[in-house]
Amino acid sequence: MPDYRTPPENRPVRIAILDDYLNCALTVADWSGLQGKAEITVFDKPFADAKAAVAALQPFDVISTMRERTPIPRALIEALPELRLITMTGARNPTLDIAAARERGIPVVTTGGGGNGAYATVELAWGLILALARRLPEHVQAMHDGAWQRHLGIALNGRTLGLIGLGRLGARMAPVGRAMGMDVIAWSPNLTDERAEVAGARRVDKQVLMETADVISIHMVLSDSTKGLVGAGEFSRMKPGAFLVNTSRGPLVDEAALLAALHEGRIGGAGIDVYDHEPLASDHPLRKAPRTVLTPHLGYTVEETIGRFYVDTVENIQAWLDGRTPRLVEPG
Known part of the structure; x- marks a missing residue:
């Protein structure tokens, strides 16, 4: 003591x-x-x-x-x-x-946790997913500009949700995906078939997840072994229209590789709440990257x-x- x-x-x-x-x-x-x-x-x-x-x-x-x-x-x-x-x-x-x-x-x-606020990060992750799928930022801006419909969105029903990490938060993502009619797959280094099934997901290899998921959501703890978990190799395997969502920690994703994937149109978009350095610099290139929904680390701020x-x-x-x-x- x-x-x-x-x-x-x-x-x-x-x-x-x-x-x-x-x-x-x-x-x-x-x-x-x-x-x-x-x-x-x-x-x-x-x-x-x-x-x-x-x-x-x-x-x-x-x-x-x-x-x-x-x-x-x-x-x-x-x-x-x-x-x-x-x-x-x-x-x-x-x-x-x-x-x-x-x-x-x-x-x-x-201190203790946040009661119902313990679900706040999961709720934000789904907010980012829905905003990407229906291109809400562009349509909201269009309405403020006096315009009308500009872009087609996509439906999530029938698509595949890939969860990188199926711990406390990842496991809360799975039932929401299933309720939306999505096939839920998951990967983490120590995930077993049994644990995945209990959470309502199907365990797959990391490469399979990157290649088949329409939405990839990250829910891992940052450590030396998980830094850069999603990098250039992973982005090269993603579907051209797939979305990446990160509400965990910025360094889990290779920032330079993410920017390249966005600017080259290799992925459909990214919903990002966490960054390598916070607060995010006002002139950071992510702020002008295409097909992004960016939030200022709001996960737990309820x-x-x-x-x-x-x-x-x-x-x-x-x-x-x-x-x-x-x-x-x-x-x-």
Whole structure:
């Protein structure tokens, strides 16, 4: 168990809420219980670089993170002399060096999930699929421009949904595909026929999935072994009209290969919610790539999930201030 650093005795605790892009942290949860005990600063934009993060966070006792938006590596933790508590949102944060925090005796605490919000990423994936299939962005823009029908869409019924990854989220994609009359196939390195059948899918080899699916949706955890899982070779095997959807992590897809496939018309389109570097640069070539539906990492950003994150964050901070045990991240 971490060696707790106690709150400051002669002043309010200074709390930094990081990466609150939507400026909603103080409204989706009740922070009034910390009134008089804490000074809260909200950072609604990412830091320019690691040096800027160090400079901005020097005075703070508590850092409240939002998933892995701002990396919290060892170098940053060691550069913050006042840091006494790190609050984490979600089940994992690969960019937070928990071991470095523990070495300094700084507790790292976490939150619960999002209740119904746990389905939010799956719902967004289907939103991207439907937007691609019916070319909704073009038709919405046409209506705003005073025009009418411009493009033919496709029906999903009778087509094939290919799921790369059939874990918690991938398995929730399968019944929706089946309800739409799609044949659902799946692949992941350790997937078995039995697990696929339970989820309502049919296991196939990766090459077969790339060659036969009309819609390919990625639901894998990013790791050294899965980085670049979909690259030039995979795009060359896809049907000319097939769609790729990624709501997991940007580096699972080779970005250069994706851009080439789009510009050369080798695939029907892409629905992308996640990117190699976030926020996506304003001049990034994906923003002008053809046949794309791009969203700004909206997968989990719904009221249910973000609300739960910040409600639990407040409870964790209050417990720490009161000398009680908050939701500690387990060693591992």
